Amino acid sequence: MLLIHCPYCEEERPEMEFRHAGEAHLERPKNIAEISDEAFAAYFFYRDNPKGVVFERWRHLHGCARFFNAARDTVSDKFLTTYKAGQPKPDLVGAANMNIPAKSGKSGK
Amino acid sequence: MSSAGEHRIAGVGRLTPANPVRFTFDGKAYSGLQGDTIASALIASGVHLVGRSFKYHRPRGILSDGPEEPNALVGVRRDAARATPNVRATVQEIYDGLNAVSQNRWPSLSFDVGAVNDIASPLFSAGFYYKTFMWPKVAWEHVYEPFIRNAAGLGQAPTEPDPDHYAAQYAHCDVLVIGGGVAGLSAALAAAESGARVILCDERAAFGGALRFEAEARLDGKPGYDWAQDAAATLAAMDNVRILSRTTAFGYYAQNFVGLAERVTEHLAAPAADAPRERLWQVRAGRVIIAAGAIERHMVFANNDRPGIMLASAARTFLNHHGVAVGRKVGVYTANDSAYAAAIDLKKAGIDIPAIVDVRDNPQGSAIDEARAFGIRVLTGHAVTGTGGKLRVASMIVEPNKGGAAEIIPVDALIMSAGWTPSVHMFSQSRGKVAWDAATERFLPGTYAQDCVSIGACNGTDRLEESVSEAIAAGESAAKATRKRAKKSKVKIAVEGGGDWTGSMLGAGPNGANGKVIKAFVDFQNDVTAKDIRLAVQEGMHSIEHVKRFTTNGMATDQGKLSNLHGLAIAAEALGREIPKVGLTTFRAPYTPTTFGAIVGHARGELFDPARHTPMHESEVAAGAVFEDVGPWKRAWYYPRAGEDMHAAVNRECRTVREVAGMFDATTLGKIEVVGPDAAEFLNLIYTNPFLKLGVGRLRYGIMCREDGFIYDDGVVGRMAEDRFHVTTTTGGAPRVLQHMEDYLQTEFPHMKVWLTSTTEQWAVIAVQGPKAREIIEPFVEGIDLSNEAFPHMSVREGTFCGVPTRLFRMSFTGETGFEINVPADYGRQVWEKVYERGKSMGMCLYGTETMHVLRAEKGYIIVGQDTDGTVTPYDAGLGWAVGKNKTDFVGIRGLKRPDLVADGRRQLVGLKVKDGKTVLEEGAQIVADPNQPVPMKMIGWVSSSYWSENCGRPIALALVEGGFERMGRTLYVPMPDRAIEVEVTGTVFFDEEGGRING
Structure with missing residues (x-):
């Protein structure tokens, strides 16, 4: 069972308290009603599935109930960092022991 | 003395003759001593035959003295509900009244019908099940499947639910030490005296590890085993230490999360009624010290599986700890010095050692010199190429490696050692990568993935003195890393003696490789021979993962603790590649079989999936409600009156609501x-x-x-x-x-x-x-x-x-x-x-959920999840009126404009009127436009809700149909096995279409 650091509670808590909530940094377009089919597909359907660092959302469901973001390495299953929702994607280049994929994140996020 | 077995030697071993324990094996009464395992007690009574092998039903004995045992699996039966199969006789302690039975034999252990498989063994070579059961197809049902089902499985499961309870506990510590041998105890002492919170666990009943058989070692001037007991007592008395015996670290998970299974009552004659049978510890450790020791390997040679053939270290434990001689005339076959130590100990106890057969040409060392000094005949450069005997080994066939006449030496036991395999299981489970050490022919911990360290024999540290100093350093550094105020411990342990053994043999011995000889066992539990592994390579399995699955080598409940390296070496030789190039299969949890009881703990029965009740539940029970499960809720389904079936009750409830009134629990x-x-x-x-x-x-x-x-x-x-x-x-x-x-x-x-x-x-x-x-x-x-x-x-x-x-x-x-x-x-x-x-x-x-469903369907009200399936839009459901036309944003506004969602031919919710006026359609039934088209027909929709409507006097149904709104009044068909039911597409409101009643 992983230990996950909740950036709101500022504590490491067991994975059982959390629920995974999909890829992070996907912002709902402000003018969503007007966007093209392609833009909607990119927003709603397409997801990254890299071997290496993923940016993903978690919810501290059985704790503070807040959604937050995390960078996790899918190879080692280790969390590199967690941070509050709305904060920018952290610059992890140069961090030790990392497998940053060549292409990461969504355009414009 | 003889009451505890005629092979018990007076004055030898650590058990107390004053504490006899009576038990039965296959119905026969035996007596052992407090501290015996089933294995040691049976050997004390001269019993070596304890089971039959899985595939060939060959007679099998006791191979080891510990958890790695592949052969000696027995059933232990307290009562019909407490019957545990596949208990390792080398681990299970005896208690008064213990009732053990042998497995995999019929009608009896000494005469077993299934042994015909041994004679027919050419039919059962590696991968036989992939080939033998291919054709004819019809034989599957009547011949192959019943045969396989009958042969499958090991042991007998209990017939009644488990009445015991199992505890679970979370624990946190600075340092978790896995293994309570000399290294683990030393590390735990050092860490604890440095101020760390320590948990030390060991799978055996007592701490000491190899000190159980290593009689020469002295620590702090005391015999090694006595030192271990004192060390464990010292640790147990410390406030910052928890020590757990009979506790197996079975799984190493992410972030130093380790699962321990503690067997609380399995060794007790009369467990307290409120005691848990086992306790699952889920430990989160700052640092883990793995001191798992090493496991001795067997020699691979023809007929190396007869009862009475066992590991040298096992024979030494039975002698030095239990005071039991494994035979009167004990042959030795080895590639490692440790077997010499066993031979010398047996010789000192008065046991005849006819010969030590050493496969090495010129072994050097004090153990060899000492054996010769004791007058033991040492045959170097020789191999045991076969054995005689039926239900027990009776002789060994010895041949010089360079050729020459074979000699048959009578023995009643044969002990062996092919060297020691460091137990890297937990390290490997922690996702660490092992590295091949060519000089000593073994895999050792290489790259670490978690905050853990391996010490002692599992780290390839052979000398006792080095193990102790390595352990103290590891304990101190773990304390320092996890405790801010760690102090340096003053632990110092003086070491004298202890084995310094070299020598290793991987794969099959000389002549054991002979193609004509097919019974040189690599994996005892799954009956895999050296020939099977060569055959797998011959048939194209070039990866060890494929060889493993084709032969099932290492796939039995012992996870190949003895067999993996032998299998790997034989495959590598057959492939003409080096061992590390062929690779090692990954070790996975659990280290040894772990019961479902321990894993499940309290989460069973009502606690497995707790039911939710509304505040009115008891009133509904009193009113005679029949309940249905809706998610975790118990909901009143209908309220039958005397003589009513569900249909009658629902019809009455439906009528009454519309004619008078009804009351429903919507909590x-x-x-x-x-x-x-x-x-x-x-x-x-x-x-x-x-x-x-x-x-x-x-x-x-x-x-x-x-x-x-x-x-x-x-x-x-x-x-x-x-x-x-x-x-x-x-x-x-x-x-x-x-x-x-x-x-x-x-x-x-x-x-x-x-x-x-x-x-x-x-x-x-x-x-x-x-x-x-x-x-x-x-x-x-x-x-x-x-x-x-x-x-x-x-x-x-x-x-x-x-x-x-x-x-x-x-x-x-x-x-x-x-x-x-x-x-x-x-x-x-x-x-x-x-x-x-x-x-x-x-x-x-009162009305229940069934009547609620019928009444809402009469009005065409949908139930999300029944009349929708995650691909239905509000427009499809006929609820377009509920979408705000002037809204500039809502969740789904853009999705609803997707090309496929606005295209023609979407499935739309309609009503169906069954033309015969009486048939209630089956929910989920498919709908077609033309019942006479060839199969497979084009299905244009399905029935989502269907009921008999007492208020309408006819069946009603809702369905999702392609272009349904355009098909109003059309005839469609619901094909069933016997006929196609004719239906007419209608609107979804069947009752009170004007809707006046709702405003009454």
């Missing part, structure tokens, strides 16, 4: 209180409906989509105040709707001032529906004008009901005049009883 509906200055704005974005202009005191039926435009949930929303809404969801949808709302509120619309609170459990909800509904509730209501004008359909008022605060909803899921009485949950049952008492006197009935 399980999800409820969310949405509060804040932006609450209306927020709901306007979450629902497809417009919400900004909903007046205070009014209700609205709302539909919620996902961004893809498909219906996610629905429910009635009431505006209690400008900034307060009472939202209801489907019963099953409550948690996910709250999650969905929170997600948007927290991450997409964080600027909104809105608070969401789940209130599902706060309110009991009683629906009263029917023409007399108002009259029934009227006397209970205070502060609310119930007249149709003051309190019209789809409105909500606050007042009191039976003197209890209420949110009274005027709404209907039946099409009748209806009320939903929300009262605080604690008052639910009293209010229910009051309303029922009055309603009953006026002809009202």
